[in-house]
Amino acid sequence: MLRTVLTTLAACWLAFGAAAQSLQDVLQDNAAAIAKPSRSTVDAVIADLAASGLPGVPDFLVAWRDKGVWQRDADGLFFYAAASGDDVALRDVDTGDDLGSEPKAGYTEIRPNAGVRRVIGTALVQFLLSDPDTARRRDAVESLARRPEPDQLEPLRASITVESDPALLARKTDLERQLTARFDPDPQARIAAIESLSGNLSVEARAVLNQILSTREAVAREVPADTNLASTLDPGTDISVEDAYQRLVDADLAPTTITRDARDAALVANIDAGRIAGIDVATLDTEEGRAGAYARLAEAGNADPFVPEEDRAAAAEAHTFYVAYDEADAAVTDAARASMREISTRLAFNQFADISLDALSLASIYFLAAIGLAITFGVMGVINMAHGEFIMMGAYTGYVIQQIIPDYTISIIVALPVAFAVTFGAGVALERLVIRWLYHRPLETLLATFGISIALQQLAKNVFGTQARPLTSPGWLDGAWVLNDVVSISYIRIAIFFLALIFLGLILFILRRTRLGLEVRAVTQNPGMAASMGINPDRINMLTFGLGSGIAGIAGVAIGLYAKVTSEMGGDYIVQSFMTVVVGGVGNVWGTLAGASLIGFTQKGIEWFNPSNTLAAQTYMILFVILFIQFRPKGIVALKGRAAGD
Known part of the structure; x- marks a missing residue:
């Protein structure tokens, strides 16, 4: 229902026309739901506020969410208020005018719970997307970007059609593409949005594609037909046999087991008068004998089951371990993978440029x-x-x-x-x-x-x-x-x-x-x-x-x-200066330029491999210079120098 309410809210708010009733009138029509709000009643209140088209609605939602609304006990009227000692400072909800202070005893503070405040906050973003104030619209867009929800897609699209600020219009359009890629019910619309993100190097765009490509690991006898398969895992190659068997245990596809060392320790712990579960210890010098004795202990409930390694490997081979996309539509994930490849290529090029x-x-x-x-x-x-x-x-x-x-x-x-x-x-x-x-x-x-x-x-x-x-x-x-x-x-x-x-x-x-x-x-x-x-x-x-x-x-x-x-x-x-001069060639301007370029690019290249430790990069740089001058002691561009005068 919330999606319907918010869509209606955004559409109505675009009108901003003059309304016959005041904001106080709308609040009085919903007085009980506002005074004691709940998740089941707040949607209807927000819908009525949206339908009113009143310019003071966003301010009321902010105050309501932030517990800044009070109700007068005598007549049930609502006010913006702030407590100060035994008094409360009042402002009119329609005009915002200061109404002075009155004793707090005659008023009740409206205190919506956390769930209601979240609903109000989401609705507030939809209002502010089309607010006349550019700064408030910008704040609403950034708030939506931080916590995108499916219900925000349609109001965002509606606000794009009336957006007058070019920079904000570009930001909204970019955000609309991201929300469409994640939440639009039409797969073709999602694919088109995903393809449009292939040239976008922003962190947000990459985060959207990564969310679409999120995966889960699972195991089954056979991969279910409706699974959007990302890859399969081979026990012994991609994952260890022990890990594979543990996944079978976690999925209730195999019995629990213990290690061979734990089994032997349990046998030792259960020796009684030279026998284990009625079997003479002297006969347990073979693997088969120890396995049989331990099986008796497990049947009697005195030990956890033990599954031999070969049986574990056989169980792992009998099942398919796979990675599946959380996204069910394979066409959507195919488009996302293609876009990520394109972004990765561009990202590498731009990182090199940076x-x-x-x-x-x-x-x-x-x-x-x-x-x-x-x-x-x-x-x-x-x-x-x-x-x-x-x-x-x-x-x-x-x-x-x-x-x-x-x-x-x-x-x-x-x-x-x-x-x-x-x-x-x-x-x-x-x-x-x-x-x-x-x-x-x-x-x-x-x-x-x-x-x-x-x-x-x-x-x-x-x-x-x-x-x-x-x-x-x-x-x-x-x-x-x-x-x-x-x-x-x-x-x-x-x-x-x-x-x-x-x-x-x-x-x-x-x-x-x-x-x-x-x-x-x-x-x-x-x-x-x-x-x-x-x-x-x-x-x-x-x-x-x-x-x-x-x-x-x-x-x-x-x-x-x-x-x-x-x-x-x-x-x-001083150290870098001497390195630059020695590497470039003593007494030569072009050599100094060449040396500075070589050292600057080499040091940044080293830092790229270990960006968190610039001191290590400088150390490796000195080692590089030492090696360099072993092969070219006169530098990159060497002068003939003073040799003629020596």
Whole structure:
């Protein structure tokens, strides 16, 4: 009956015409059923409310369901009310106007039970599907999606015909296809709906198809003729003989049994004066003898029955173990299987695309973090363990700029050149004060820069504290670019990717089209010959180190937009930066790009096999790099390098 009521309810509610009677009049016509509602009376009340077409009906259903309706004892009128101490605050059910407070003693709270509230809640969804308020319609659709019922299909279809919001219309249409696939009484309509879901990658669509393809396992002498068979199970191959026999026992198709060890233990427990059930223990040295003695115990009721393994296997072979679909119509399940195969294919393709986007994003981050190191390491041969701290300095510079300039868009635009200037200056200072005295002494350089990195971390802790500081992205970078339920990427990562492309082009321009770039390449390939041509290698080393440090500062601003900004953040990228440089090829921009791509895609590929443990993925990544450099020690794109100058 509920389905008829709800269908009538939705159809009537679409009219929204003016009604001659008030909501209070309708309630008084059903006063007894409202005051003491039950599952047997609530349907009739809802039908009358639906037929009234009054706009206040949804509000009353909400209040009725939530125990917010009270009845005045004197005249039986209903009110919206909320108890407050000994009084009750009243509102008119037709207008919603505040009627003041009166003593609670003169009113009775209407308290429907849980079953009635469920019926009211289901009916309320049908009302709200065609509510004039778009937000309430949207909430009703999502509520229906969470708990779909067969009775909701027709009202949903009726609401689609009058839906004016394009996005909500698409959502309703999609949901209607899902409900049709599950609940429509016409098999052909279900098949058509199932086929329409074959291109839908949403979790909801897959859940609908999985529900249609739900199965149960059963056993019988022969599979019943009306069974929608999914597959058969072979004892000894698909299931063990012990499991198969237990299923026979559970289905009352075979007697219970115990294991051979339990049988022998029971024989030992029943030894009495050297005999078991009247049989001399000395004669029980064969399997047949033990089986016969135990059979006597079982016949006497002193032990559970024992069925030998060969008899169990024979019983299992005599029956058919099968998996059957809960859905009776084979054509429906065939269509669902075909749609699931199509979805699985598309899902695999989209998962690959999603992983590729993630890998591309990770590669761009690694490229930004490593390109400065690639320049300094390639030109100067300096192992700068403080490179990660220059990234940290850039991130903190962005944070300070945002404290001065509250507009996040402008602050980020300002922060990029300021971070470059700050870290460029810090890099030049580091090169002039420390590194210039340690050229050609790699071990001392490594130790010195490692100590400086620790000092810079402690300095950051003293200035900014140990808590992570927010580097907030502009509002237009909030959210993500969503292609479907599988493929998405945040706008921040897209921005970092384009920033990496910009820097790739800028660095290539500097190295290939400017005098500084020409001198850097000359010093990189042969510092002695460059010096003889009037180039000052000492000055180039200083500027190159400053350039690499400045780029690290800009990378820090970009990375800080999505990662935590702390004094230790540089340590999260120094290892990846060195791996990127070594794998790509020291001192080569294209090599750094190749190395970042290889490491980014490889790491995401490893994470795909074990997505819950990114630390393990990074560990495997390091092992991969170690193996890689065994076979290609100069990296993917190796320079001829300083060999000519050595």
